[in-house]
Every structure is written in C-alpha cells, then in structure tokens.
Amino acid sequence: MSALRSAWHHIRRSPFQSFSAILIIWFCFFVSTFFFVISDGLSGVLSYFETKPEITIFLKDGLDKNTVESIQRDLSNYPDIREIKFISKDEALKIYQEQNKGNPLLLEMVTSSILPASFEVSVSNPETLNLIAENFSGKKDQVDEIIYQKDIIQSLLTWTSNIRYFGIIVISALGLIAFLMIFVLIGMKITNRKDEVKISRLLGASRHYVKKPFLYEGAIYGLIGSSLGWLLAFIIIFYFKNQINQYFEPTVFINNEPIYYLQILFAEIAIGLFIGYLASWFGVKRYIKY
Numbered sequence: 001m002s003a004l005r006s007a008w009h010h011i012r013r014s015p016f017q018s019f020s021a022i023l024i025i026w027f028c029f030f031v032s033t034f035f036f037v038i039s040d041g042l043s044g045v046l047s048y049f050e051t052k053p054e055i056t057i058f059l060k061d062g063l064d065k066n067t068v069e070s071i072q073r074d075l076s077n078y079p080d081i082r083e084i085k086f087i088s089k090d091e092a093l094k095i096y097q098e099q100n101k102g103n104p105l106l107l108e109m110v111t112s113s114i115l116p117a118s119f120e121v122s123v124s125n126p127e128t129l130n131l132i133a134e135n136f137s138g139k140k141d142q143v144d145e146i147i148y149q150k151d152i153i154q155s156l157l158t159w160t161s162n163i164r165y166f167g168i169i170v171i172s173a174l175g176l177i178a179f180l181m182i183f184v185l186i187g188m189k190i191t192n193r194k195d196e197v198k199i200s201r202l203l204g205a206s207r208h209y210v211k212k213p214f215l216y217e218g219a220i221y222g223l224i225g226s227s228l229g230w231l232l233a234f235i236i237i238f239y240f241k242n243q244i245n246q247y248f249e250p251t252v253f254i255n256n257e258p259i260y261y262l263q264i265l266f267a268e269i270a271i272g273l274f275i276g277y278l279a280s281w282f283g284v285k286r287y288i289k290y
Contacts, residue, residue, distance in 0.1 A: 011217060014189065022224050022228070024177055024178045024181045025221055025224075029228075030228075031171060032167075032174075032268065033264060035163070035170075036264060037237055039167060041248070041255075042159060042253075044251050044253065055121050056121075056147045056148065057119045059119070060144050061144075068117070079128060080123045081122075083121070085119065085122075087118045087120060089117050092117065096110055133148060179278070180279075182218050186279065186283030186284065187283045189217075210288065214284050215277055218276035220276070222276025226271065226273075227265070227268075
C-alpha cells in the first residue's frame with residue numbers, strides 16, 4: 001500500500017506532467033473505442049449483405065411467354081438458388097407507385113409500358129451471383145440490364161479494410177507515443193529523485209522496493225487514461241446510437257448490449273495497464289542502475 005501512496009504522491013507533485021501522460025493515453029483509447037465500434041458495425045452491415053445476396057435481371061421488351069419461361073428454367077439450374085421471383089410490368093408499376101406515392105407528378109409520368117419486367121433471384125452463395133451475371137450479360141437479345149450487390153459488397157469490403165488498416169496505424173502510432181511519453185516521464189522523475197533513491201538503497205531498501213512506486217505510477221496513468229477514453233467515447237456513442245441504427249436499418253450498426261461495452265472497457269483497461277506498466281518498467285530499467 002505504501003508503494004501505491006508513494007506513486008500517487010509522485011503524480012500529485014508533478015500534475016502537469018502527469019496530466020500530459022493521462023491525456024495522451026486518454027486520446028489513444030478514445031480513438032480505439034470509436035475504431036472498434038465502427039469496424040464492428042461495418043462488419044455487421046457486410047455480413048447482412050453477404051447473407052442476403054440478390055441479383056435483378058431486367059428483360060427486354062417484347063419477349064414472349066416461352067422465352068420468359070426458358071429464362072426462368074435456366075436460372076433454376078444454377079446451384080444454391082433460394083428463390084426466383086418474376087416481376088411483370090404491371091407488378092413493377094405497383095412497386096414504383098408504392099415507392100413514389102408521395103410524389104404525384106412522378107406517378108403521372110410513368111405507365112407499365114415503360115417499365116421492364118424482371119427476375120429477382122436470391123441465392124445462398126454470393127459466388128453464384130457472379131456466375132449468373134457473366135452468363136446472362138451476353139444475352140443482349142433477352143436481357144436489358146443486370147443489377148446485383150457485387151458493387152455494394154465490394155465497396156463495403158474496401159471501406160472496412162481501409163478503416164481497419166487506418167485505425168490500426170493511428171492506434172499503433174498513438175500507443176507508441178503514449179508508451180514513449182510514460183517512458184520519458186518516468187525517466188525524468190527518477191532523475192529528479194536519484195538522491196532519494198540512492199538513500200533508500202543505502203538504508204537497505206531492495207531494488208524492487210524503490211522501483212515499485214514508479215511501476216505503479218505508470219500503471220495508474222494507463223488505468224485512468226484508458227477508463228476516461230472509454231467513458232467519453234461511450235457517452236458520445238450512446239447519445240447518437242439510435243440515429244445511427246435508424247440510418248443503417250435493418251442492420252444494427254451500434255451494438256445495444258451493455259456486456260459488449262463492458263468487454264471493451266475491461267480489454268482497454270488491461271491494455272492501458274500493460275502499456276503504462278511496461279513503459280515504466282523500461283524506464284526504471286534504463287534509469288535505476290543502483
């Protein structure tokens with residue numbers, strides 16, 4: 001307990017230096033919490049699109065019934081088909097009217113004759129989408145346009161990867177800065193108290209005894225900084241949670257489970273303690289030679 005009191009005494013005796021160390025660690029874990037939650041949310045959105053793959057094949061006008069049935073038979077021969085739904089021109093008009101019921105001008109300008117019939121195909125394996133798109137894109141006499149979620153999935157993959165790489169780089173840089181900050185700070189404090197440390201050693205104190213307050217001091221920086229970083233990030237996330245989840249419906253972008261955030265808190269506290277203690281350990285190893 002005396003080592004903890006001594007560590008707290010060291011922190012209080014140099015408040016501006018201690019505040020700087022805590023501020024750096026706070027910012028590191030503040031960014032880390034946002035990065036983790038956003039990365040997890042993007043992964044959830046990506047999983048949603050990957051588990052609901054669909055392709056829409058718009059047909060040319062004027063196709064007879066036999067041709068349409070032939071296209072449907074061809075589609076049913078592909079593997080991993082979940083559902084094949086034919087949307088006639090009249091059904092396409094109903095869908096269009098429902099989507100634009102608040103805009104009478106658009107409803108007056110569109111009739112079923114100018115809307116294409118289409119097939120909506122759902123599959124359980126996204127790879128089947130590529131196969132269908134490649135094969136039907138060559139049937140220019142039957143197919144007018146093909147739309148499917150390849151671009152959406154690819155964009156999400158790109159965004160998720162970029163955010164993860166960027167986050168890892170930024171957090172690693174901030175973590176390194178926090179580590180060096182504590183290392184230098186502990187080194188400065190040891191240098192300022194070198195006479196006190198020497199006297200303690202001459203009086204019989206073990207090397208571990210004189211090191212403990214400095215080790216605990218670094219751990220305290222990590223504990224306070226990581227806790228405050230998580231707390232502020234959690235308050236902001238909680239405040240905007242409903243708006244963000246409404247925007248990304250039907251997926252849940254921001255997790256609603258309290259245990260999820262407690263797990264992040266415990267993980268960040270553990271990492272903060274580790275960074276603070278490790279930086280202090282290197283500091284005392286470097287500056288306490290006696």
